[in-house]
Amino acid sequence: MSQSAAPALSNTDRNPGMPLRTDWFDQIAVNTQAAERRAATLTTRRTVKKEWQAAWLVNAIRCIDLTTLAGDDTEDRVRRLCAKAVRPLADHIMAGLGLEHLTTGAVCVYPTMVAAAVKAVAGTGIPVASVATGFPAGLMPLDLRLAEIRYAVDQGAEEIDIVITRAHVLDGNWAALYDEVAAMREACGAAHMKAILATGDLQTLRNVYKASMVAMQAGSDFIKTSTGKEGVNATLPVSLIMVRALRDYTDRTGDRVGFKPAGGMKTAKDAIAWQILMKEEMGNDWLRSDLFRLGASSMLGDIERQLERHITGRYAASSRHAIA
Template identity: 85%
Template structure:
């Protein structure tokens, strides 16, 4: 069905999903060499310099899920990260850019750290995202994964980053994948659901497209590339295929679903590359935090360093831009 209008989802609105419809993806073909060529030329055909580059980097901060997902996370580390999310740029850089305030799109933590983050971000308007469902492998019984979602939401998480069972994709068991994501969507309630596909584990770009479409049909508000723990995380060819799936789903349903690349992105150059992909494939609307997030941590340090160079003409030592 071709919708007359396409609209994005506000924070209080959810993707209603549709019944599982294999006809939308069963016979999809992905030309891998062509996807790789298209991805390789994105950043060579379009460049941004000087004040335009600075504007794109500031926008990347606004769309960033500032993240800590380490086994040695502590409440103090999370509080420091939240302070950085509140003020990701030093005062001297803000003044030089002519800006009053910039914040990150969200802070992403483990479920046990959600309450700490919620308290640290009170009054800031910055939502807390929580990974859940046995992150990063997801190899837990479904009832326990759903309980983890309920716990994170109860602690105050407004966004839930779930992981799918990769075996469902590799086996082509689309009904199992659909039912799993739909159950997670129901458990999340009003919280936005980001479905992590762990694309580095899915073997083919066809599988990436199919998993993307099933997750959206099941009600995911965002689709996300990776946990950051796989051997291969976010890549531009994979992101290109996911962007095409987003576009196709929107054309069929009238809903705009968000996209979050994560893992392996460390530089300001990476931040611009993924924004170029969004602009070229989906348009300017996907350069806003309600439809686009960058799952990153160390990337912010390089962005801040590049913006200081833009303002002062000099590069500061990386120690001056510590994350936490």
């Protein structure tokens, strides 16, 4: 198995954005049943077993944004999370896989926890991501949301996960959505920006496509499905539509934008399913952490259990792979 690390994000990878072009999506039509059928066949048409499954799971770890976004978060919990990000697998599993170095793609926390996370991962190369802009609802005045972005960046966050105003999508007010996201992108400065669309609140797949395109035109470096707090979070049909929008944007502009599903993904099987989606729709380049992230926490525990079974032939108790 390869020991090479996935490439880190760099400022040269930024999506520069462009002026709003509603003609790129005004007449878009989405066949919901076809999207659901395509999503349903993704994991049945391609299967991975044994050492190939282990390789896919290791790659998933490299792409995880290991996350804690709870109301009772403490600096101690964040430090434990960061320790898991630095050493996501037990030593005997690393040795069995022939790996010398492995980390998660990032850690993701609230703005007030950024400083603790930055200190905990110092020298490891793991970026700290922070949610901002009134996460998860985003229902705050824009100047306060922009101030929260600047605060998180000042604390050391290298990536910012913003939330959009869902009402702009539901009202079809694309100019307002574009201006909001562009202002957030400016406030991020050198930090990469992931635009959370909260797709479970957007009602239709057409709205998901349109919101994805506006967010990318406004300069989002990633588009992300969910906050994890909606009634419906990441699903394969929604992810398929977002990835198709991403592909259309890349084909038109030549600029590559990343994708991050988040919320509701808990198992190693989920990790493989979303990687298959990226491989089938975008190719191997989008199986790297600079273009693909998985927003998850409990998923890592199940991946570790599956990899231990691959190495030892038996499952360990879930408590042996606790995160925080």
